[in-house]
Amino acid sequence: MAFWNVITRWIGKLDKIQVEPFLAVSNGQELFVKGRVISAYKQSRPRAKNNPLKNILATIRRYSVSSIPGVWVEVKVGEKIERVLTDDEGVFECFLPFHEERTVMMTVQPEDPDWNCDDSEMEIQKIEKKLGLISDIDDTILISHATAIGKKFWLSVSKNAYTRRPFPGVSEFYQKMVRDKGYEMFYVSSSDWSLFDLIRDFLQFRNIPLGPILLKDKHINLKNIWKSGGGSHQHKLEKIHFLLRFFPEMKFILIGDSGQHDPEIYAEICHEYPQRVMAVFIREIHPKHSESPERKEMEEELDFHFIQSTQEAISLAEKLQII
Numbered sequence: 001m002a003f004w005n006v007i008t009r010w011i012g013k014l015d016k017i018q019v020e021p022f023l024a025v026s027n028g029q030e031l032f033v034k035g036r037v038i039s040a041y042k043q044s045r046p047r048a049k050n051n052p053l054k055n056i057l058a059t060i061r062r063y064s065v066s067s068i069p070g071v072w073v074e075v076k077v078g079e080k081i082e083r084v085l086t087d088d089e090g091v092f093e094c095f096l097p098f099h100e101e102r103t104v105m106m107t108v109q110p111e112d113p114d115w116n117c118d119d120s121e122m123e124i125q126k127i128e129k130k131l132g133l134i135s136d137i138d139d140t141i142l143i144s145h146a147t148a149i150g151k152k153f154w155l156s157v158s159k160n161a162y163t164r165r166p167f168p169g170v171s172e173f174y175q176k177m178v179r180d181k182g183y184e185m186f187y188v189s190s191s192d193w194s195l196f197d198l199i200r201d202f203l204q205f206r207n208i209p210l211g212p213i214l215l216k217d218k219h220i221n222l223k224n225i226w227k228s229g230g231g232s233h234q235h236k237l238e239k240i241h242f243l244l245r246f247f248p249e250m251k252f253i254l255i256g257d258s259g260q261h262d263p264e265i266y267a268e269i270c271h272e273y274p275q276r277v278m279a280v281f282i283r284e285i286h287p288k289h290s291e292s293p294e295r296k297e298m299e300e301e302l303d304f305h306f307i308q309s310t311q312e313a314i315s316l317a318e319k320l321q322i323i
Helices: 002-010 052-062 149-158 170-181 193-205 222-227 234-246 262-272 287-291 293-301 310-319
Strands: 013-026 030-041 072-077 080-085 091-097 103-109 120-123 131-135 184-192 213-216 251-257 277-283 304-307
Touching: 013 103, 013 120, 013 193, 013 213, 030 072, 030 103, 030 120, 052 149, 052 193, 072 091, 080 091, 131 170, 131 234, 170 184, 170 310, 184 193, 184 234, 193 213, 213 234, 234 251, 234 262, 251 262, 262 277, 262 293, 262 304, 277 310, 293 304, 304 310
Parallel strands: 131 184, 131 251, 184 213, 251 277, 277 304
Antiparallel strands: 013 030, 030 091, 072 080, 072 103, 103 120
């Protein structure tokens, strides 16, 4: 027991639980709130000069947290209160009527009065734009080598938000979409929620427009850390469906890559919502696949554009008058 206490102190575990807020977004009529209840841990802010050893320690701390299933969370906006139960992954979500409030409060309702719990609050993002851009993250904006497990794993544990590299031109492209045409940004990824703060900090540091980030609910820990970002990508389809339903008046551009089934997922969305998808851009990870019949069909029957670089995407978007 004493040895385990030393280990938990070394990895930064704290003797309390906390709410991690992920989303508080409104369409003007409803408010959607999502978060997670976990065992708290101590984590210092990353720095660009951190060496791989420090980043690996930070990764160990990040994935040493335990999700807390089956506890009630009180979600409060103004005078409106909703109680919601965390699922097996410690994740909770709920819808509330929208009020002109600026923040939402999330409070754990402890089963044991001796529990030490940290509450959280999050600023509400009200979205009323008519154009949206849904972007994948790994190998779309962030160099991840997602199809090479060894490279991907080393990058994920040895780098941090300030040392991970974006694809050249991504910031320029997305800033043009947001600044010149007023697109609202959304990010959908197969990364798990343990990487939420890393992705948010990466976007800020690289001057890539922020927006709601929707990740995979499945909890990853030290035992299965190598599975992070892998497995089924069906949740991407579910998250995009949610965005289309939650913002029924919005039309979208979809951007992804060919490495994690984005073309197939986006094609399904195009077939289901033919009037809602304006165009699809796919970064081609394996150029040898560019001549496949499936790719040709997507290009001819759906508004798919397979590109090799962000600069090619910018030129094409300008030609299509998207920017």
